[in-house]
Amino acid sequence: MIPLIEAELEKNYIFVGFASGKDAERTSVEKHLLDLGLVRGTEIKVVSHSGGNVIILIHDSRIAVDKVVSDNVIVSEYSVPVESAAISLDELSVGEYSKVVAIIGKGGVKRRLMDMGLTKGVSVFVRKVAPLGDPIEINIRGYELTLRKAEASMVLVESVKE
Amino acid sequence: MKEISIALAGNPNSGKTSIFNELTGTSQYVGNWPGVTVEKKEGTWRKNKKVKIQDLPGIYSLSPYTPEEIVARDYLLHQQPEVILNVVDASNLERNLYLTTQLLETGIPVVVDLNMMDVVKKMGNRVNEEKLAYGLGTPVVCTSAVKGDGVEAAAEKAEKWAKDKTFSPTFPSYDRKLESALSEIEDFLPSTISSRQTRWYAIKLFERDTRVQAELSFSEEIQKEIEEIIQISEKIFADDSESILINERYEFIVKLVELCSTKKDSFKLTWSDKIDRIVTNRILAIPVFAFVMWLVYYISIQTIGTMGTDWINDTLFGTIIPNAATGAMVSLHIAGWMQALVLDGIIAGVGAVLGFLPQIATLFFCLAVLEDCGYMARIAFVMDRFFRKFGLSGKSFIPMLIATGCGVPAVMATRTIENEKDRRMTVMVTTFMPCSAKLPIIALIAGAFFPTSSWVAPSAYFIGIAAIVLSGIMLKKTALFSGDPAPFIMELPAYHMPRARGVLQQTWNRSVAFVKKAGTIIFVACILIWFMSSYNFQLKPVAEDVSILAAIGNVVAPLFAPLGWGNWRATVATVTGLIAKENVVGTFGILYGGMAEVSENGHEVWPMLQVAFTSVSGYSFLIFNLLCAPCFAAIGAIHREMITWKWTGIAIGYQCGLAYLVSFVVYQLGSWFFENNNFGLGQFLAIGVIGGIIYALVRKPRKKLDMAGVPSAI
Structure with a gap:
């Protein structure tokens, strides 16, 4: 996870949060950014850099922000798992135990997966x-869930020994 | 049939004003940058005079961030139009539909207008409006406002929807856990709130909106219970209540957009982004900007514009019109004084102003092209880095650029600046930029005193910018303006080819306004000045030196003696400049030119000026007139933005004070350096003034009055 100011051009990132932290009082600036569509999980691409001022592409629109903002916005690389030890659910083999680290991706599918109980910290058995x-059949929260590989790849897990 | 209001609401730069113009047949100012419309505008529909159309400033959300967003929100919530025509930029659905979800929740009937459908098609994407209408539970229409396609149909649909007796609002549905929290809050609402609005109030209470809390004034017990509901939800979602709602809105939209649109991978960089790579590049940005500005002024002031101006000055107002007028008046046996009024008063005065029309129209044209293609917003972005150092935000630059055309819209454009201190400061310094009406003054002084040097006209812009920058640094250090500028966040529109129709219309509108001013205010002022300069208090025709004007001017003139031009003509010209800056030249045209042979050539006042001024005092006159208080129209605009007379007074006082000091320094030191005056008290004081300015620039800032970066206007 890096502040937006250090993000590279032409790479996809997702928005993680503000550096000021979740518990801090939302400033009106942060509120405005949320209104502009910078919600958690939003894909971000940096279009142009100019000494700390950056132009970002989110939701089909281009938004210019200055250094103060780009320092405060934390993003993580889109393709690489958030935590290094994590692998995606579809990479597990039968009989392995694991724990959900994060759900990547956005929108309805992510919501659906979370609705089905795939939330952070829950243990999963293949x-x-x-x-x-x-597809893959897993056991979570005491029931069996069948997932397609495509969806399973959005679930990041770390394997747990026994 | 009762009158109904259709309110045009939508994100900035989604094309509301284009639709408004199409429906009402007006030609309000449109441009390709967010924040063009800063005030609500009302018109009637051409097809049905009983339907009022309201054009609102663009908003991203109903929780306002900038002052012009407050205008839109207050109108929607308190005036309650019969129907909202929600203009949506179909090429950017997700972000635009965010506002739609909020508009639907107000309980006011909404018709969603998918605008810019031509752009969507060009990108090879499709939006299915029927599916969207189904998902939103509200009618959806498609338009392409620039081409005028579908606009009438959209208004018809809105009118029908407003009159639909069966209307009951449908709201976007969110996560079950959030919905149950909302319905629990709804149970607390008093029955006085109509069923249409319960959802809106519940959501606002969930967001802990203080205005709504105050409006409902619940008992402490209920407040506590509501707070509990909110806190439980916050725990479940592990987020604060506002973020929960925002997240849920976007979740709803993402699902909806997936359902109703097909698009190619839009997350690819377009050619618009490739232009931005160069234009906003860390190194290239400034040279590109400098080149563009140079080109604008080269075209409008030095080449094409000048050709037109020369022709008008030398031929039209120099020969053709005076000769024709003289011929006509002589043949009609018109009284001598009347002939003098027409020739020496009106033609000399108004002609002096109208002569600049070609230059000014070309300048307007270039600015319109810059705005329409989308570069304007980039300039704000590029300049932000530098302006921040002077305590201003990049957003302050757009008003300054507009100010090169006219100060009135420039002062109004400051409304897009969210931080109140930044905005006030921008209002104060924006008019330092030479506006188009000051161009004639620049051209006059440059032509009369510096005919061979090309640096005088650019130096006027340089002085304007320097005054802005130095003011920024100095003012930021006073207690009135201390604090960091608010962070810069601005949506950038996509580039597109400037549209001939829009650009020409804008050039035409502004040029017409200029001509109108010459035909009305300046016309009257010219007659007055001619009269006052040709008669004495006994109303007898006299020589100028003993006229009413000279008598009045001579009283005030000593004030300007330290600036090198304490003669009554220059004083009068400066004062008439307050009516309109073009008047400065118009007045000179009458006071100096009126007596000369008008027919000989358009620059007949130059020799007279060269007698009255030295080069240095002429330059000092120019500087004073560039920097001092703007014309009354602009002062009025400043007052509207500053609201209180105290702040208006501070702004005008600062401008005049700075103008006086800078002119004083330039004249005193300039006359000593270039014109071999003795080094005396004036020079000594001038150095003292420079010292004072340097101190104001480098001294330690006063302690900050409030939290940095928090806009205090909201």
């Missing part, structure tokens, strides 16, 4: 993997 590796 029961079956279909012959071609798709």
Whole structure:
């Protein structure tokens, strides 16, 4: 996770939060950024850099912000898992235990996965993997859930020994 | 049939004003940058005079961030229009629909207008308006306002929806946990709130909106219970209540957009972004900007504009019109004094002003192109880095650029600046930028005293910018303005080819306004000045030196003697400049030129000026007139923005004070250095003034009055 000011051009990032922290009182500036569509999980791309001032691309619109803001906005690289030890759920093999670290991606699918109980910290056990590796059947919160590989790849887990 | 109001609401730069113009047949100012409209405008629909159309400033959210957003929000919530026509930039659905969710929640009937559908098609994307209408539970229409497609149909739909008796609001539905919290809050609402508005109040209470809390004035017990509900939700979602709602809104929208639109990978960089790579590049940005500005002024002031101006001055007002007028008046046997009034008063005065029309129209044209193509917003971004050092925000630059055209819209454009201190400071310094009406003064002084040097006209702009920068540094150190400027956040529109229609219309409107001013205010002022300069208090025609004007001017003139031009003509010209800056030249045209042979050539006042002024005092006159209080129209605009007379007084006083000091220094030191005057008291004082300015620039700032960076206006 890095502040936006250090983000590279042409790379995709997702918005994680403000450096001022979640518990801090939202300033009107942060509120305005939220209104502009900078909500958690939003994809961000840096279009142009100019000495700390950056132009970012979010939700199809280009927003220019200055150094004060770009220092305060924390992003993480889109493709790389948030925590290094984490792997995606579809990479687990049958019989492995793991713990959910994060759900990447955005929108309805993420919501759906979380609705099904795949939230941070929950333990997951892989029961079956279909012959071609798709779908995967897992056991969470005491019930069986079948996921397609595409969705499973959005769930980041770290394996737990026994 | 009762009158209904259709309110045009939507994100900044989504095309509300284009639709407004199309519906009402007016030609309000449109531009390609967010924040063009800063005031509500009302018009009637061409097709049905009973329908009022309200054009509102663009807003991102109903929780306002900048002052012009407050205008829109207050109108929507307190005036309650019959129907909202929500203008949505279809090429940027997600962000635009965010406001739509909030508008739907107000309980006012909403028709969603997918604007810029032509752009969407060009990008190869599609939006299915029927699915969108289904998802939102409200009618959806498609338009392309620039081309005028579908606009009438949109208004018809809105009118029908407003009159639909069966209307009951449908609201976006959010996560079940949030919904249950909201419905629990709804139970506390008093029955006086209509069923349409319960959702809005529940949401506002959930967001802990203090205005709504105060309006409802619940008992402490209920307040506590509501707070408990909110805190439970905050725990469940692990976020604060406002963020929960914002997140939920975007979740709802993302689902909706997935349902109703197909698009190619829009997260790719477009050619617009590639232009930005160069234009806002760390190193190239400033040279590119300097080149663009140089080009604008080269075209409008030095080449194309000048050709037109020369022709008008030398041929039209120099020969053709005076000769024709003289011929006509002589043949009609018009009284001598009347002939003098027409020739020496009106033609000399108004002609002196109108002569600059070609230059000014070209300047307006260039500025319109810059605005329409989308570069204007980039300039704000590029300049932010530098302006921050002087205590100003990059957003202050747009008003300054507009001020090169006219100070009145420039002062109004400051409303997009969210921090009140930044805004006040920008209002104070914006008019230092030479506006188009000051161009004639620059041209006159440059032509009369510095015919061979090309630096005088650019130096006027340089002085304007320097005055702004130095003022920024000095004012920021006073207790009135201390504190960091608010962070810069601004949406950048996509570049597009300037549209001939929009650009020409804007050039035309502004040029017409200029001509109108010449035909009305300046016309009257010219007659008055001619009269006052040709008669004495006994109303007998006399030589100028003993006229009414000379008598009055001579009283005030000593005030300007330390600036090198304590003669009554220059004094009168400066004062008439308050009516309109063009008057300075118009007045000179009458006071110096009126007696000369008007027909000989348009620059007939130059020799007279060269007698009355030295080069240095002429330059000092120029500086004073550039920096001092702007014309009454602009002072009025400043007062509207500053609201109190105290602040208006501070602004005008500062401008005049700075103008006086700078002219004083320039004249005193200039006359000593270039014109071999003795080094005396004046020079000594001038050095003292410089010392004072340097001290004001480098001294330690006064302690900050409040938290840095927190806009105090909201």
